[in-house]
Amino acid sequence: MNSYDTIVIGAGAAGLSAALVLGRARRRVLVLDGGPPRNARAAHVNGYLGIDGLSPLELLEVGRVQVEKLGVEIVAGAASLVEAEGDGFAVVAGGERWHAKRLVLAAGITDALPDIPGVAEGFGVDVFHCPYCHGYEVAGRRLAVIGTQPMSGHQVRMVRQWTDDLVLFTNDTIELDAAERRLFAARGVEVVDGPVSEIVRRDGALQGVRAGGSVHEVAAVFVAPTMVLNLDAFAGFDLEMTDTPMGPVVATDQVGATNVPGLWAAGNVADAGSQVIAAAAQGARVGAAINGSLVEEDWAAAAQPSS
Template sequence: METFDVIVVGAGAAGVNAALVLGRARRKVLLLDGGPPRNAPAGEAHGLLTRDGIRPLDLKARALADLAPYPVTVRAGVAREARRLPEGFAVRHDGGWALGRRLLLASGVRDVLPPVAGLRERWGHLVHHCPYCDGWEHRGRPLGVLGVGDAGHHLALNMRAWSEWVTLFTDGPDGLTGVQRRDLARLGVGVVTAPLARLTGRDRLCLHLRSRETRLLHALFLSPEQTPGSTLPASLDCALNARGRVIVDERGETSVPGIFAAGDLVGAPQYVVNAAASGMTAAVGINTALIHEEVEALGAAFHKHRSSV
C-alpha cells in the first residue's frame, strides 16, 4: 500500500490549492482527481484575480500543472472507500489502496437541477447559478429568476443589480410573504406562478409556460438544491449540519481527529477564490498538526533512549 503524509480527495479549487500548499511544505501528497469541476459547464470563470474570464477546465489544467515541482502525486479516479486505522487513513481509489497520515475531503457538492425540460442542456450557458459569476454578461437585459419563498425572493432582489427587467418564475405557488411581495413590487420585479413546460433557445432563452404563454429572456438564474459530492464524510462519521455540509473548526478539521475538509463541502461561499482559500486554511492546519505530531514523536523517542542508557 502506498503511503503519504496527506491524501486529498477532490481536485477542485480547494483540493488543488491544498495540495499545492502541502507540497510546498515538503509533504508527500496524493491528490485524487474525480473528474471535471462543478463549474465545467460554464464558459468562463469570473471574480478571480489575473484570471477573469478563464475557462474553468483551463483553470484546472493550469492549477494541476503548478503541482509539477512538488511531491504531489495526482491520480485520476474517485475515492471509493475510506477506513480509519491506527496509523492514519486508508483510502480505496480506482488504482487500489493508499494510506495517509491525514485525510482532506474536498469533493465538493453536486447541483440537483429542477426537472424542467431543456434546462439541463442550457446549464452554464443560458441558465446560471451565480450572478456574480455571470450577471455582467447579461446586464441590462430581460432576466428571469426561478425560485420560491426566501430563496426566490433573495435571488430576484440581487438580480436587480444587473438588470432593471427581472421576473421571478415560481413554477407554481410562490411561497412568498406579503412583505416579500411588496419588496419585489417596489423594484418592479414581476412574479409569474404559472408552471413551466420547457425551455428552448440557443442565443436567447424562451420559457414555455403550461398556460401556453411564452417569455423571452436573455438568461435565467436559480439556486439549485445540492447534495454532497461524496459519501465519505457520512461513512467516516464526520458531523454534518442541517444542510448536509461538513462541520469544521477554524483550522478546517472535522469532528473526526485527523480528517479535514474544505471548499463547497463545508459550505464555503461558492466562489473559486473562497474554495481555494478554504483549501489553504485546511492545508496549513494539516501541516501544523503534522509538525506537532513529529515533535512529540521525537520527544518520546528521546526519553525512551535516555531511559535505556
C-alpha cells in the same frame, strides 16, 4: 509505496491548493481526481483577482502542472470508501487502496437542478445560480428567476440588483403573500404564476421560458439548485454538519479541521457559498494546517523518553 502523508480527495480549486502548499512543504501527497469541477460547463472563472475570466478547466490544468512539479501525484478516480486505518485513513478508489496520515476532503458539491427541460443543458451557459459569477455578463437585460425552493425569493432580491427588467416564474414552488407581491411590484419585478414547462432555445440560443402556454423572452435564467455534498465515501464517519441558508455543510474550525481527527475539509463541501478564489484560499489554509499538525507530531515523538 501506497502510503502518503496526505491524500486529497477532489482536484478542484480547494484540493489542488491544499496539494500545492503540502507539496511545497515536501510532503508525500496523492490527489484523487473524481471528475470535472462544479463549474466545468462555464466558459470563465469570473471574480478571481489576477486571472478573472480564465476558463475553469484551464485554471485547474495550470494547477495540476504546478503541483506535479512538486512531486504531488494525481490519480484519476473517485474515492468510493474512506475508513479509519492505523495512524490515519485508508482510501479506496477504482479497486486501489491507499493509506494516509491525513485527509483533505475537497470533493465539492453536486448541483441537483430542477427537472425542467432545458435547465440542465444550459447550466453555466445561459442558466445560472450565482449573480456574483454571471450577473455582470447579463446585467441590464431581461432576466428570469424560476422558483425552485425557498432560496428563490432571496435570488429575486439579488438578481434585481443587476437588472431593472426581471421576471419571476413562481413555478408552483414558491408562494407569495399579498405583501410580497406588493413589494415585488414596487421593485418592478414582474410575477408570472403557474408551472414552467421548458426553457426554449432556437439553434442553441436561448429564446425564453415557456409558462402558461406562452414563451416569455429573456436573455438569461437564474435557478436555485439543491446543493448535494459529495460525501458518499465518508458514510462510515459521524461527520459533524452545520446548517446554512444553502443547506447543511461539513462543520470545520477556523483552519478547516472537522470533528474527525486527521480529516480536514475545504471548498464548497464546507462552505457552499464560496467562489473559486475562496475555495482555493480554504484549501491553502488546510494544507498549512495539516503540515503544522505533522510537524507537531514529529516534535511530540521526539519529546517521548527513548526506551
